Amino acid sequence: MILEALALVFAAQTQPLNADETRDFMKRLARYVEENHLKKDPQSEQKGMVYEYFDVKRKGQHDQWVQGEALDTMHDGAWFGAALVNASRATGDPYYKDLLTQSILPFYCKMLNHSDTLFHAKQDDVDAKGHRFGKEHQLQEGEKGFVPYWWDDGASVSLERRRSKKPQPEFSSTDRTIGKPNPNSALDGWSHGSSNHLAQDLGVLVQQAWLLVRESDPKLAAEVAEAAKNLQECRTRHGFPSIPACAAAAALTNGDKALMKRVPEPREFTFKNHYVPALAPPDASKTQAAPGFADDDEYEYYWGVARSNGELPRPLALKLVYDAFTHPMLFRYHSDPADVPPGVNRFDLHPFQFQGGKPTQYRSVKPIPTGSRFGPQNMIVCGWALQALKAYPGLWEERYVKQFAGDLRVGFAGPSEAVTLGDLTLRLSSRRNALIVSGSTKAEKSSVRIYSQADGKGTWADVTVQNGAASAVNDAGDALKLEAKIDGSTFEVALPYTVVKDQKPWANGIEHFRYSIAVGDARRNFYLASSEEQVKAALTRELGEGLRTWRTVLDEKGYIPTGDGAGWSQFSDAGGCAHLISAAAQWLLILEGKRDWDVHKVPRLE
Numbered sequence: 001m002i003l004e005a006l007a008l009v010f011a012a013q014t015q016p017l018n019a020d021e022t023r024d025f026m027k028r029l030a031r032y033v034e035e036n037h038l039k040k041d042p043q044s045e046q047k048g049m050v051y052e053y054f055d056v057k058r059k060g061q062h063d064q065w066v067q068g069e070a071l072d073t074m075h076d077g078a079w080f081g082a083a084l085v086n087a088s089r090a091t092g093d094p095y096y097k098d099l100l101t102q103s104i105l106p107f108y109c110k111m112l113n114h115s116d117t118l119f120h121a122k123q124d125d126v127d128a129k130g131h132r133f134g135k136e137h138q139l140q141e142g143e144k145g146f147v148p149y150w151w152d153d154g155a156s157v158s159l160e161r162r163r164s165k166k167p168q169p170e171f172s173s174t175d176r177t178i179g180k181p182n183p184n185s186a187l188d189g190w191s192h193g194s195s196n197h198l199a200q201d202l203g204v205l206v207q208q209a210w211l212l213v214r215e216s217d218p219k220l221a222a223e224v225a226e227a228a229k230n231l232q233e234c235r236t237r238h239g240f241p242s243i244p245a246c247a248a249a250a251a252l253t254n255g256d257k258a259l260m261k262r263v264p265e266p267r268e269f270t271f272k273n274h275y276v277p278a279l280a281p282p283d284a285s286k287t288q289a290a291p292g293f294a295d296d297d298e299y300e301y302y303w304g305v306a307r308s309n310g311e312l313p314r315p316l317a318l319k320l321v322y323d324a325f326t327h328p329m330l331f332r333y334h335s336d337p338a339d340v341p342p343g344v345n346r347f348d349l350h351p352f353q354f355q356g357g358k359p360t361q362y363r364s365v366k367p368i369p370t371g372s373r374f375g376p377q378n379m380i381v382c383g384w385a386l387q388a389l390k391a392y393p394g395l396w397e398e399r400y401v402k403q404f405a406g407d408l409r410v411g412f413a414g415p416s417e418a419v420t421l422g423d424l425t426l427r428l429s430s431r432r433n434a435l436i437v438s439g440s441t442k443a444e445k446s447s448v449r450i451y452s453q454a455d456g457k458g459t460w461a462d463v464t465v466q467n468g469a470a471s472a473v474n475d476a477g478d479a480l481k482l483e484a485k486i487d488g489s490t491f492e493v494a495l496p497y498t499v500v501k502d503q504k505p506w507a508n509g510i511e512h513f514r515y516s517i518a519v520g521d522a523r524r525n526f527y528l529a530s531s532e533e534q535v536k537a538a539l540t541r542e543l544g545e546g547l548r549t550w551r552t553v554l555d556e557k558g559y560i561p562t563g564d565g566a567g568w569s570q571f572s573d574a575g576g577c578a579h580l581i582s583a584a585a586q587w588l589l590i591l592e593g594k595r596d597w598d599v600h601k602v603p604r605l606e
Contacts, residue, residue: 014342016544017551017584019591025551026087026584027095029577032559033080034099037065037574044153045118048107050077051156053571056559062184065156066571069171070131070193074147076575077104078201083581085208089599090585097212101220105209108147108202109220112227115146115234121192125175127168135239137193138172145227145234147202148173149191161185196243199235200299203245206231207302210253211600225253232259248303257605266304266316271399271512273319275326278354279499279508280452287355290330292348294377297323301384310602312595317388318395324381325535326511328542329432333499334359334368343379343546343583347371347563357498357508364501371563372576376550376583382543383586387595389536396532399512407454407514407527412534416526422519424448430509430528433500434483437463437517438492447519450495452507454514454525461506465491478504543587550580 017025036059039049051065052073058064067073084100087093111118121139126132133139139146150156154177160170162185169175172192206228214221232250235243244263251260274291281288297320304316331345334352346352347369353360361368389395400409408428410416415427415438424446426439437448445466452458461480463472470484470493481503483494497508507515509528516525530538554560559572560580589596 014541014545015548016540017547017587019588021551022547022584022587022591023091023093025547025554026091026581027093028554029560029581030084030087030096030099032572033574033577036559036572037076038103039155040103041155044155046107046151046153046155048103049073049151050080050104050574052076052574053159053562054559054574055570056572057570062186063157063162066159066162067150067152067156067187068159069161069169069173069187069191070149071159072198072575073150075198075201076573076578078108078198078205079575079578080581081105081108081205082208083578083585085212086582086585086596088212090588100209101213101217105213105220105224108205109223109227111147111151112145112202112206112230113223114144115230116142116144119146119148119151119190120174121172123174124172124192125169125178125189126172127166127170130168130170130172132172133193137195137238139192139194140237143234143237145230145232146194147198149193149195149198150187151190152187154186154188156187158185158187196235196240197295199231199243200245200295202231203228203243203249204298204302207249207252207306208600210249211602221253228253244303244307245299248306252306252602252605255605260307260605263303263307265307266300266313266319269315269319269322271322273323273326275330276510278330279357279510280513281354281357284356284505287353287360290346290352290354291327291374292346292352293374294323294327294381297381298377301381305597305600306602309604310597310600312384312388312391312597314392314395317392318398320381321385321388321396321535321539322511324378324385324542325530325538327378328375330354330359331368332432334361335363336501337364341549342542343375343549344370345375345378347565347568348373349563349568350565356505358501359499362501369564369568372550372560372573373579375546376576376579379543379546379583380579380586382539382546383583383590384596386536386539386543386590387586389532389539391595394532396529396535400527400529404514404525404527407525410526410528412530419517419524421517421522421524424519426517426519428517428526431494432509434494434496435507435509436492436494438490440490441465442489449518450507451516451518454516456516456518456523459506461495463493463495465493474504474506476505480504480506543583543590547580547584547587
């Protein structure tokens with residue numbers, strides 16, 4: 001397991017990479033993808049394609065490249081192309097731009113601008129029990145802007161058919177091996193499926209690539225602009241004309257002001273993301289999925305900056321900060337016996353859910369595999385978040401200051417100011433896993449009620465101190481676990497949150513959430529949030545030290561594995577490498593005092 005392999009390393013060394021180490025790490029990753037994932041055969045129609053999975057144990061063999069028939073080889077190449085843009089901007093090294101413009105970009109422009117002649121759906125060889133695509137996904141005859149899930153000439157093997165041993169595709173496709181011996185489950189043909197998800201990845205690629213080449217290579221820039229326009233028109237034909245990442249890319253690259261006005265302006269952030277319903281579910285009986293990617297943050301960043309003429313809008317800045325800071329907490333709640341090394345998170349293909357404010361699976365019982373997608377992607381968002389906090393000082397504190405300054409401010413770095421309720425004087429603070437209530441009383445018995453919402457709403461816990469002991473129950477009458485220190489008339493009670501294994505439900509400690517505390521009829525709302533400096537420190541650790549985490553993985557294994565667990569750890573992951581390159585680019589910009597939204601030089605459309 002990656003976690004166990006890194007535990008000793010991070011017990012001894014937890015410093016962020018410096019600039020030289022970061023540049024070296026980026027180059028190693030890019031060269032590894034170029035040497036092992038990139039299709040270079042000049043006679044192949046797919047020259048310039050980046051395979052998602054490279055089986056390191058089968059290097060040089062017929063099955064070194066493996067593709068899932070409905071997974072995302074084309075996604076990975078798009079993210080790798082975007083990473084090359086980021087690396088070029090951050091380092092100025094011509095290697096990255098050359099690799100992009102000579103291999104990756106021509107391949108994607110070829111598909112987007114000529115899919116009408118490259119692909120057709122007249123022949124569908126899907127297995128009788130296989131999956132046929134609907135309107136979002138299904139290839140339409142004679143359309144430009146369509147990029148299939150997979151396209152190959154026999155150089156890779158099918159992940160699904162290698163396992164099932166079936167001769168026919170499991171998803172709609174044209175398969176040129178039908179009627180011929182195919183003992184190795186080689187892929188020769190093309191998928192009839194694409195998706196809005198893939199389209200957004202492509203939108204990021206063409207938008208950022210166009211910004212890089214628009215002045216240095218007008219001919220290539222015109223091809224990229226055509227590709228962006230075709231992508232937007234393709235999604236419109238499939239019933240989705242207003243996907244912001246696609247529309248923004250087409251509008252920006254083609255100077256289309258009217259289309260850009262259809263891209264929404266970043267809206268006010270309401271402090272709701274995957275983290276919040278996982279810990280405070282609207283329906284405790286239903287499961288809440290934890291994120292497996294940070295795709296949405298990346299999409300919104302890129303189209304938001306394009307829509308805002310090269311600026312990072314304040315609401316989007318706050319969303320990036322909140323997501324980057326809070327999303328990694330969910331996997332850490334799962335990892336109850338020990339902390340998680342920075343930059344590490346779940347394997348995207350393994351389910352990870354919460355129910356009733358708790359993970360459905362704890363590491364102490366059964367670990368969830370780690371992977372190289374979400375952790376590195378979130379590191380990119382950490383980079384933007386750190387730049388945003390520097391650009392907007394006080395951004396993290398703004399909601400409390402402007403809307404809820406009358407609430408008692410409770411944080412994660414020591415007790416709050418004193419608050420007197422009834423005959424008790426109390427101070428509150430929080431750990432990540434428990435609320436701390438301290439106070440003094442002269443009464444033989446004192447009780448405090450803590451509500452999960454402001455104004456005495458939601459579920460609650462009653463904490464009672466009596467005869468030198470403390471106890472707690474929730475609103476259902478269940479006894480709650482707690483730890484107490486009592487010395488005469490003073491006490492300190494640590495009440496674990498619901499998220500802790502074996503704790504009964506009452507509340508969770510959520511960033512920028514409001515609660516209330518009451519003694520008898522006296523009640524006070526309190527506002528829970530880390531300090532802005534704590535947020536910066538956490539983001540810096542996740543990104544800067546996360547790069548060291550993954551460099552350690554590369555040093556130890558020689559590649560970036562897709563994920564832990566049987567059948568996945570032997571695959572080098574092109575997408576993981578791409579996200580790490582982009583994360584490293586953000587770290588370099590931070591070290592040099594630069595901002596990502598400035599270095600790409602987005603032109604104004606209005």
